[in-house]
Amino acid sequence: QQPVQSPQAVILREGEDAVINCSSSKALYSVHWYRQKHGEAPVFLMILLKGGEQKGHDKISASFNEKKQQSSLYLTASQLSYSGTYFCGTLTMTTDSWGKLQFGAGTQVVVTP
Amino acid sequence: GAGVSQSPRYKVAKRGQDVALRCDPISGHVSLFWYQQALGQGPEFLTYFQNEAQLDKSGLPSDRFFAERPEGSVSTLKIQRTQQEDSAVYLCASSLLGTGREKLFFGSGTQLSVL
Numbered sequence: 001q002q003p004v005q006s007p008q009a010v011i012l013r014e015g016e017d018a019v020i021n022c023s024s025s026k027a028l029y030s031v032h033w034y035r036q037k038h039g040e041a042p043v044f045l046m047i048l049l050k051g052g053e054q055k056g057h058d059k060i061s062a063s064f065n066e067k068k069q070q071s072s073l074y075l076t077a078s079q080l081s082y083s084g085t086y087f088c089g090t091l092t093m094t095t096d097s098w099g100k101l102q103f104g105a106g107t108q109v110v111v112t113p
Numbered sequence: 114g115a116g117v118s119q120s121p122r123y124k125v126a127k128r129g130q131d132v133a134l135r136c137d138p139i140s141g142h143v144s145l146f147w148y149q150q151a152l153g154q155g156p157e158f159l160t161y162f163q164n165e166a167q168l169d170k171s172g173l174p175s176d177r178f179f180a181e182r183p184e185g186s187v188s189t190l191k192i193q194r195t196q197q198e199d200s201a202v203y204l205c206a207s208s209l210l211g212t213g214r215e216k217l218f219f220g221s222g223t224q225l226s227v228l
Contacts, residue, residue, distance in 0.1 A: 044216035049214060
């Protein structure tokens with residue numbers, strides 16, 4: 001089952017912060033975050049494994065709340081280069097195979113000067 | 114190679130034609146994945162290989178879709194008797210092992226348009 005992302009889109013001014021949420025109806029094993037710019041390949045940002053960890057990548061960080069079965073991606077002091085569509089991908093504890101990473105519909109982020 | 118390579122970059126097919134999409138994963142990567150991405154949507158899982166073994170094909174939408182990876186490296190996704198609803202970007206990805214604990218490296222995709 002695909003995770004649900006919110007919001008669908010967000011417009012930021014450079015320097016502002018944003019949060020993107022990813023929720024699952026099933027217990028999660030891992031959450032992956034990717035960013036895709038128009039016409040390009042999705043690019044890996046980070047993976048979070050069950051255990052409630054938080055990770056960071058430059059000024060982009062993420063948390064994983066096992067109990068709530070959700071992950072949040074935090075864009076801090078956004079830069080123009082952060083524009084793109086962000087996807088979360090999830091593997092659930094009941095996933096039949098480790099390869100079946102399922103992605104949400106994406107959150108479009110536009111950062112303006 | 115330096116990254117995941119997909120060809121062709123664009124493919125236009127008439128309805129009813131067969132098409133073959135190629136994916137060259139990163140050298141040494143054990144796992145290979147195919148995804149279908151409709152306009153404005155997230156990638157949707159199609160199938161997954163570990164080496165030459167197709168471990169999961171539950172996402173293939175119909176028996177018109179067929180994927181293979183005969184020698185555990187290059188993979189081909191074949192779509193027979195294409196329909197308009199097959200129009201999408203087909204993404205290929207590879208990973209070193211495929212344990213669910215590592216990142217996927219995506220190719221730029223093949224954009225398929227069925228007229």
